[in-house]
Amino acid sequence: MxxxxxxxxxxxxxxxxxxxxxxxxxxxxxxxxxxxxxxxxxxxxxxxxxxxxxxxxxxxxxxxxxxxxxxxxxxxxxxxxxxxxxxxxxxxxxxxxxxxxxxxxxxxxxxxxxxxxxxxxxxxxxxxxxxxxxxxxxxxxxxxxxxxxxxxxxxxxxxxxxxxxxxxxxxxxxxxxxxxxxxxxxxxxxxxxxxxxxxxxxxxxxxxxxxxxxxxxxxxxxxxxxxxxxxxxxxxxxxxxxxxxxxxxxxxxxxxxxxxxxxxxxxxxxxxxxxxxxxxxxxxxxxxxxxxxxxxxxxxxxxxxxxxxxxxxxxxxxxxxxxxxxxxDMLIIRGVNVFPSQIESVLIEIEGTEPHYLIVVDREPGKMDEMEVWVEVSPELVSDAVRTLESLERRISHELHSVLGISIKVKLVEPKTIARSEGKAKRVIDRRDLNQ
Amino acid sequence: MKVSQLSVFIENKSGRLADVTRTLADNSINIRALSIADTIDYGLLRLIVNDPVKAKSALTEAGFTVALTEVLAIEVPDKPGGLAGIIDIIAKGGVNIEYMYAFVGTSGENAIVIFRIEKVDEAISVLQSKGVRILTGNELHSL
Missing domain, CATH: 3.40.50.12780 (ANL, N-terminal domain)
Known part of the structure; x- marks a missing residue:
């Protein structure tokens, strides 16, 4: 011993x-x-x-x-x-x-x-x-x-x-x-x-x-x-x-x-x-x-x-x-503490993003934890140019990185596709299996 | 002079494009030209239709996010060098083309190409000074 x-x-x-x-x-x-x-x-x-x-x-x-x-x-x-x-x-x-x-x-x-x-x-x-x-x-x-x-x-x-x-x-x-x-x-x-x-x-x-x-x-x-x-x-x-x-x-x-x-x-x-x-x-x-x-x-x-x-x-x-x-509701991603409220506060600052978002955490075998933030785009934001949307994704991703200190993938989704729930919204889908 | 184009945000999941075309069909909307710009997670479907206002409200009601933008429908001689000539005029005029795609129908002997141009009014005057024909929405839809 x-x-x-x-x-x-x-x-x-x-x-x-x-x-x-x-x-x-x-x-x-x-x-x-x-x-x-x-x-x-x-x-x-x-x-x-x-x-x-x-x-x-x-x-x-x-x-x-x-x-x-x-x-x-x-x-x-x-x-x-x-x-x-x-x-x-x-x-x-x-x-x-x-x-x-x-x-x-x-x-x-x-x-x-x-x-x-x-x-x-x-x-x-x-x-x-x-x-x-x-x-x-x-x-x-x-x-x-x-x-x-x-x-x-x-x-x-x-x-x-x-x-x-x-x-x-x-x-x-x-x-x-x-x-x-x-x-x-x-x-x-x-x-x-x-x-x-x-x-x-x-x-x-x-x-x-x-x-x-x-x-x-x-x-x-x-x-x-x-x-x-x-x-x-x-x-x-x-x-x-x-x-x-x-x-x-x-x-x-x-x-x-x-x-x-x-x-x-x-x-x-x-x-x-x-x-x-x-x-x-x-x-x-x-x-x-x-x-x-x-x-x-x-x-x-x-x-x-x-x-x-x-x-x-x-x-x-x-x-x-x-x-x-x-x-x-704190998440630990690659050793970094992340609260959904931090992500919300970033999104509120960015015009054109709806207050509806979803955090998806995944851990593929042999890989580091990955976190995606799904953000609903508002009608004002959709334009005919992909680059406008891409620059929005980059901006959100950059803001999240500066607040959280880790890189996070941002995915734009269609309005009203993130499930609304009565009472407390479900903000996180954690696909990591942490109980084995 | 300008034509209304619909841009629809579509997530990359099966059946979404079908939902758009079905909605348009149910509302008797005729699609005259289209192009899709795609990324890993989503695509932007750009459409020229016979009734853009009606199409927009039908798609919005069906839960899609739709933007209306103004584009130019330009007559292009349907022969080698036809497109090159038009693009030269635009380039020399110092305006940038963001994207373009072909229209399904023709205007007499000529092809029609849809142009999305940054400084659209400047482009119109440059093209018109060189005698290039730009179609209006009504002209386009009556073809």
């Missing part, structure tokens, strides 16, 4: 509980004193930081939601002055404004430690060559994996995403042993290797750490046999930290939550009621050690369940199942 930090990862559960309690009190006090949004939430229900005496009182704390980030855009959720912030990342918000997160030097260190545990659980050591094909930038994936691998002392190739041919070339020439990327990209690499007649059974690659989008056991099987590796699931979200919040060990039986730094709860998404271990519901996280952005009971909108039985690897941390869905 591999561990990066056996003492922490195999900590006695009683001891873990007291660490959590102590850290929770600090986090609650820090949040209340330095983030007006938290103070307001507490004051509204007459809760005092001192009322929280330990993790048994956790459920008394109000939830934090994604719109809190929007309401306090950009830095209002930060609990430290900007001179202590050393890093800023951002991800999509529901409309317009992105979700901005910040890190102190200590937070970046803690994050690197969490990612070192993650990579270590798959056997990564300082002798490894890590090909990091997560995107570098505002997205937390690239730098998150990078710092974790460096913390271990492995050799990191910061290749970032894309350019599949070069990825395979470098993998072969540099003898990469570890791969970090999204699962759909791993599938694509496998497919491209096959097409290029690269014999992966002779390659040095041994293990891949895949996350940032939903995937399935079927995909794991395909990736493992195409690349001749172990494929491990990793989980994180920028609001909570980034990748490394939870991670799979080689038992491949769910993702261990780094419980000395994050408390996980499962709630009923409709009532907010906490559900017992084993129940399926919405995942909620409370950070225990973060300084720049302490997070109290953050509703992730991810649907999963928690298994508190003992894992064969010996880690004492509970395991969450792979994410099964969302309790909101």
């Amino acid at each position: 591999y561990y990066w930090n056996k003492e922490a990862e195999c900590v006695d559960r009683e001891r873990l509980r007291s660490i959590q309690s102590e850290r929770l009190l600090q986090t609650v006090r820090h949040s209340y004193e330095h983030v007006p949004a938290y103070k307001r939430k507490f004051d509204e229900i007459g809760l005092k930081p001192d009322d929280i005496q330990g993790i048994d009182d956790l459920t008394r704390i109000p939830f934090t939601v994604k719109t809190d980030f929007r309401d306090n855009y950009p830095f209002g959720m930060f609990a430290v002055p900007m001179d202590q912030i050393v890093r800023i990342h951002a991800s999509s918000g529901t409309t317009g404004k992105s979700t901005v997160v910040g890190y102190t030097r200590g937070d970046v260190e803690m994050w690197a430690e969490m990612m070192a545990r993650t990579l270590g659980a798959g056997g990564t050591t300082k002798g490894d060559i890590v090909q990091n094909a997560y995107g570098y930038g505002l997205f937390t994936g690239g730098l998150g994996a990078h710092y974790g691998a460096e913390r271990i002392g492995a050799s990191v190739i910061p290749i970032s995403g894309g350019n599949t041919k070069r990825q395979l070339q470098i993998m072969e020439d540099f003898h990469s042993t570890v791969l970090c990327c999204t699962p759909s990209y791993a599938l694509m690499l496998g497919e491209s290797a096959r097409e290029a007649h690269v014999d992966m059974s002779k390659a040095s690659l041994r293990v891949a750490f895949l996350g940032a989008e939903p995937w399935t056991e079927n995909m794991r099987g395909e990736i493992e046999s195409a690349l001749h590796i172990d494929a491990l699931d990793i989980y994180g979200l920028s609001e909570v930290m980034g990748p490394g919040v939870s991670y799979e060990c080689l038992e491949k039986g769910g993702l261990h939550v780094n419980e000395d730094h994050f408390i996980a709860e499962i709630i009923d998404p409709d009532t907010g009621e906490v559900l017992p271990a084993g129940s399926t519901g919405e995942l909620v996280f409370t950070s225990l050690t973060k300084q720049a952005l302490p997070l109290l009971r953050y509703r992730t909108r991810d649907i999963t369940c928690i298994d508190d039985s003992k894992c064969g690897c010996g880690r004492s941390f509970v395991r969450m199942k792979r994410v099964m869905g969302r309790s909101d």
